[in-house]
Amino acid sequence: MTKTQRTLLSTFLSALSLASAAANIKPDLPVMQQSMEDQSRRMMQENADRFRSIVDDHRMRQLKNDDSALPSKPASSIQEFDCLAIKGLKLAGITLLSYSEVNALGLPNAECLSNQDINDFIQALTTLYVQKGYIAVRILASGPDADKVLTLRAVEGHVEAIQNADRRLNTGTLFPNVIGQPLNIKDIDQGLDQANRLQSNQATVDILPGTAQGGSILMLRNPESPPWHGGLSLNDSGQESTGVWIAGINAAWDSPFAASDFISLSTQSTTDNPNTRYSRSNSLFYSLPYGYWTLSAFASESRYLNTQQLEKNSVQLSGESSQSGVRLDRIITRSQHATSTASVQLSHKRSDNYFLDGWLEISSPKLTVMELGFNQMLISDSGIWVLDASLEKGLTWFGADHDRPIADWPTPEFTKAKLGIKLYHNFVIAEQALSLQSSWSWQGSRDRLPAIEQIELASQSAVHGFKHNSLSGDTGWYWRNTLSARLPILGAYLSPRIGIDAGRVLQANIGYQSLAGMTLGLGLNMQDFNIDLEYNHALHMPDRFTNEEAQIISRLSWQF
Numbered sequence: 001m002t003k004t005q006r007t008l009l010s011t012f013l014s015a016l017s018l019a020s021a022a023a024n025i026k027p028d029l030p031v032m033q034q035s036m037e038d039q040s041r042r043m044m045q046e047n048a049d050r051f052r053s054i055v056d057d058h059r060m061r062q063l064k065n066d067d068s069a070l071p072s073k074p075a076s077s078i079q080e081f082d083c084l085a086i087k088g089l090k091l092a093g094i095t096l097l098s099y100s101e102v103n104a105l106g107l108p109n110a111e112c113l114s115n116q117d118i119n120d121f122i123q124a125l126t127t128l129y130v131q132k133g134y135i136a137v138r139i140l141a142s143g144p145d146a147d148k149v150l151t152l153r154a155v156e157g158h159v160e161a162i163q164n165a166d167r168r169l170n171t172g173t174l175f176p177n178v179i180g181q182p183l184n185i186k187d188i189d190q191g192l193d194q195a196n197r198l199q200s201n202q203a204t205v206d207i208l209p210g211t212a213q214g215g216s217i218l219m220l221r222n223p224e225s226p227p228w229h230g231g232l233s234l235n236d237s238g239q240e241s242t243g244v245w246i247a248g249i250n251a252a253w254d255s256p257f258a259a260s261d262f263i264s265l266s267t268q269s270t271t272d273n274p275n276t277r278y279s280r281s282n283s284l285f286y287s288l289p290y291g292y293w294t295l296s297a298f299a300s301e302s303r304y305l306n307t308q309q310l311e312k313n314s315v316q317l318s319g320e321s322s323q324s325g326v327r328l329d330r331i332i333t334r335s336q337h338a339t340s341t342a343s344v345q346l347s348h349k350r351s352d353n354y355f356l357d358g359w360l361e362i363s364s365p366k367l368t369v370m371e372l373g374f375n376q377m378l379i380s381d382s383g384i385w386v387l388d389a390s391l392e393k394g395l396t397w398f399g400a401d402h403d404r405p406i407a408d409w410p411t412p413e414f415t416k417a418k419l420g421i422k423l424y425h426n427f428v429i430a431e432q433a434l435s436l437q438s439s440w441s442w443q444g445s446r447d448r449l450p451a452i453e454q455i456e457l458a459s460q461s462a463v464h465g466f467k468h469n470s471l472s473g474d475t476g477w478y479w480r481n482t483l484s485a486r487l488p489i490l491g492a493y494l495s496p497r498i499g500i501d502a503g504r505v506l507q508a509n510i511g512y513q514s515l516a517g518m519t520l521g522l523g524l525n526m527q528d529f530n531i532d533l534e535y536n537h538a539l540h541m542p543d544r545f546t547n548e549e550a551q552i553i554s555r556l557s558w559q560f
Contacts, residue, residue: 243270465517476505
């Protein structure tokens, strides 16, 4: 028996003797430890998924609302002449393009140029500006002068002012440092995307002529809409050990501080037998835009109680977990059909598990994690593609645990890589519109990870069909595929779906273990009210798993 096992056994037996020394109880200690680690990981990852879904939802809103306010092409500045008797061509006012870029266009060089030659060059030069986002440029011709030199002068255009009367649109955070700068459609689109990431906004912009030469005025418009929204939910997808029925409430407020910011709060709790078992969580998310940057902060806390019935009495397994952090996202490149984003996140996580009043150290990590991430979103003819890649490193900041030279002890200073690919594809078969959502998620690490950092397969967010077993590991992947339809019926929508999932993890001393499951679902959407029924069935599992019966899960939700 290793030192770790002796420490763990001593903790359990000491706590147990305090409860009932005369009962001579001998519970299955590894099973109880695994149960507590599974519950801590589940609560921590559910809150992390909730924060990630908000970020993803904002990104999707930005990409779907991308609609550049491109102006019509400028009219030619050259009048109709068959031939212009000139000896040279001079370019002036070009500051936003390099010499090599302009020279690559092929400068006209002849003593007699037709108006078509000049107009073609003006069009090519204007197109080069527009490709870089400078849509307000005008090329003006003057001359020829006494030396028979024709001058083409670029009036590159700038933002003269931004007009806005909506409190939800803060021009200082949406369009920082834009006034007085060259007008670039990418900056305008980015500001609109930041505004429209909020559910209550449908902002557009009109580009109007300014009072100064080359000046433009941005006129922002946004329909009236309540800035707050939220929802109530009830479902029976919980665990029998902590409660099956889960009730939740969430509320969000767009631009609470008139900074085009966002705040969201949510709470949920199991409702059956709260005196003997429960799982409860609360979370807070806040984001603030600044042009191409978005700063986010988040925090959550969760608690659980699991009363285990033994042969002669019962024991309580309990725990609490918390996480908080900050995140910074930066758009690297953007176009009408794609965005690339880099991110950095620093989070602090703590999980404490107890057997009666005994604190279980090996199952109670305190971590600080730095994450560097990259996201690529692309709209193509086949749908929307999303790529997520990240590298995470455990640090010792803020009192986090250090690595210990103890066999089989988790590694707080771990290194972990993650990769995810998602596809959202709409298509039509036999005049019926269908939607396919496919996602593949992978995680890999050479370290023995703390339980809350492992990848979990047997969950509603990974492989359907498993409720009584857990399968996690340091390295693994899962693949989810769901095909759905949306059918109008009596003013509502009926949404049948079918899904197949599979996954595989590497477990220490065991090797690779696999899961597969399927799901059938039927949703009814009546404006703000939703009813959903789901049938889940396990297709493949390890031999050591206890029997998994088919599950029927019901969900009710109301959005306001």
